[in-house]
Amino acid sequence: MGDKTKIEWTDMSWNPVVGCSVVSPGCTNCYAMSLAGTRLKEVPSYQGLTTATKAGPVWNGTVRFVPGALAQPLRKQRPRMIFVNSMSDLFHDEVKIDWIDQIFAIMAMAPQHRFQILTKRAENMRRYLSDPNVMIRWMEAAKELAPVVPKGTMFQLKEPLPNVWLGVSAEDQQRANERIPDLLETPAAVRFVSCEPLLGSVDLTQIRHPQPYMINALKGWHQWDDNTVRRLDWVIVGGESGPNARPMHPQWARDIRDQCEDHCTPFHFKQWGEFVSVSEVEGPGRHHTFPDGATVRRIGKSNAGRTLDGRRHDGYPGAPA
Numbered sequence: 371m372g373d374k375t376k377i378e379w380t381d382m383s384w385n386p387v388v389g390c391s392v393v394s395p396g397c398t399n400c401y402a403m404s405l406a407g408t409r410l411k412e413v414p415s416y417q418g419l420t421t422a423t424k425a426g427p428v429w430n431g432t433v434r435f436v437p438g439a440l441a442q443p444l445r446k447q448r449p450r451m452i453f454v455n456s457m458s459d460l461f462h463d464e465v466k467i468d469w470i471d472q473i474f475a476i477m478a479m480a481p482q483h484r485f486q487i488l489t490k491r492a493e494n495m496r497r498y499l500s501d502p503n504v505m506i507r508w509m510e511a512a513k514e515l516a517p518v519v520p521k522g523t524m525f526q527l528k529e530p531l532p533n534v535w536l537g538v539s540a541e542d543q544q545r546a547n548e549r550i551p552d553l554l555e556t557p558a559a560v561r562f563v564s565c566e567p568l569l570g571s572v573d574l575t576q577i578r579h580p581q582p583y584m585i586n587a588l589k590g591w592h593q594w595d596d597n598t599v600r601r602l603d604w605v606i607v608g609g610e611s612g613p614n615a616r617p618m619h620p621q622w623a624r625d626i627r628d629q630c631e632d633h634c635t636p637f638h639f640k641q642w643g644e645f646v647s648v649s650e651v652e653g654p655g656r657h658h659t660f661p662d663g664a665t666v667r668r669i670g671k672s673n674a675g676r677t678l679d680g681r682r683h684d685g686y687p688g689a690p691a
């Protein structure tokens with residue numbers, strides 16, 4: 371369990387499953403894939419997850435359960451935000467249902483933490499969490515986990531689990547249109563979208579769902595059967611970092627910020643990435659000009675910082691946990 375993380379919107383990562391495969395353009399420069407195939411490649415749980423290519427390591431589709439990591443959150447008493455599976459996608463097709471059951475059982479036993487799950491396989495997530503037997507399976511999994519669970523740990527069962535936030539990645543409009551409706555259909559205490567690396571414009575107010583009262587993904591609709599409002603509770607935006615980073619048009623980030631402000635949705639600007647708007651930070655650096663004339667400058671992630679129009683945006687959802 372990583373007690374420290376560079377990810378700005380969480381406190382630590384927890385990886386009970388590792389390994390993945392590339393699914394959409396947002397995965398091209400996947401940080402986890404690069405790490406698994408370089409610095410971590412001799413660590414037993416990471417061996418054989420990637421294939422070396424001229425372009426660098428590439429996931430080969432192997433996913434691996436790491437049972438030894440399961441109980442880690444239970445040993446931390448101080449409340450943390452925990453990013454689940456930063457080195458995988460919990461809802462990858464090859465991840466076994468039984469593994470996911472065990473991970474949810476652990477989260478049910480750690481109400482002091484908030485768990486953040488981010489997937490690009492939104493349909494699998496919806497299917498898993500909409501199964502009417504899911505809570506029974508979590509209870510069964512909790513019984514089997516008894517030998518690794520510290521004495522005195524309580525199993526608190528609610529559906530949806532109030533300390534589990536569910537999110538999808540959406541790097542452009544196409545992926546937002548494909549994934550967000552599934553997220554909105556998924557029972558969850560908190561729903562969020564991470565537009566990182568942002569590779570195109572995204573209008574979240576265009577995302578509609580065939581529900582009679584839904585106006586858009588930010589405004590949401592009232593779900594009568596469980597008496598909840600189905601909408602996006604949190605939006606994260608970030609540009610890409612790393613040697614092959616693709617530039618983010620500043621207006622793409624501003625537009626999402628404005629959509630969130632219009633709907634009072636918490637907005638988190640995570641980073642510019644390698645490229646920053648010339649209006650944000652002065653100084654030298656290689657320029658990239660978009661077809662409409664907007665220009666960004668490559669100055670590196672840490673120099674580029676995370677202010678948008680001179681302001682930091684650190685929005686978080688008002689968590690019911």
Ligand code: SF4
Pocket residue numbers: 390391392393394396397400401402403429456457458459490
């Ligand atoms: S889904 Fe996530 S972990 Fe998997 S390849 Fe894509 S970016 Fe990497």
